Amino acid sequence: MSDQKSKSMLKPLLEFGPVVLFFVAYLKLKDEVFQIAGTEYSGFILVTAGFVPLMVISTLALWKLTGHLSKMQIATLVLVVVFGGLSIWFNDERFFKMKPTMIYLLFGGILGVGLMRGQSYLKVVMEEALPMQQEGWMILTRRLCLFFFGLAVLNEAIWRTQSEETWVYFKTFGLTAAMFAFFMAQSRVFQTYGIEKEE
Incomplete structure (x- = not known):
């Protein structure tokens, strides 16, 4: 398999993989409640806590793979980190x-x-x-x-x-x-x- 072909297959995986994993994890954990350090967290919050770093890692991998990121991709990542982080911090x-x-x-x-x-x-x-x-x-x-x-x-x-x-x-x-x-x-x-x- 050529290097170019490998990149073309990896790119959509890195772009859409985190969203698909978020969806699958949510279906598995949506009805669960987790006790962490004396605080109860819903499955949604726990899945969000996993999605944020996964999105950061996949975006960095995409940057390394393609050599650039669009302004849309950067803005999306920033908003994911900010609003995902707020949800986790405030448990909301x-x-x-x-x-x-x-x-x-x-x-x-x-x-x-x-x-x-x-x-x-x-x-x-x-x-x-x-x-x-x-x-x-x-x-x-x-x-x-x-x-x-x-x-x-x-x-x-x-x-x-x-x-x-x-x-x-x-x-x-x-x-x-x-x-x-x-x-x-x-x-x-x-x-x-x-x-x-x-x-």
Whole structure:
């Protein structure tokens, strides 16, 4: 197996592995209560305590593997550490459940600032992988900005009104499926404004 092929297989494993492990561990420990140093911790808090260092290790491994990290990956890691740490410190799962809200508000806000300046910050991140005319980038950025804000609102609605287990399923599968569906729905933009790479 070539070194390049090994890297291409390891990259998605490092990106999605921690989330999958969080989900599996939660299903096993969700109904358990653990007594540690005289304090009771739910299975959710214990799984979160395992997820935070795992996310740090996998992100560092991804950096070593690829030689770089995107600003999105760095921001996501910081918010995982901050909100996961707050949940563990205060023994309160609500902080960790707020984390996706903060991530999507941050990303949506950054794209929004760029739009107000007449720029597409999305283009800066994705132009090499997805060559497109400026007009196409502006359309896609406006839509993704609104989409991020919509996901932030949806996450708040889910964790505040639904059961913990429902939120875990939503975070693990719902958000990923929503992002995939969003980009699939933009196929018309890609076809209309896409630029074919020269050989």
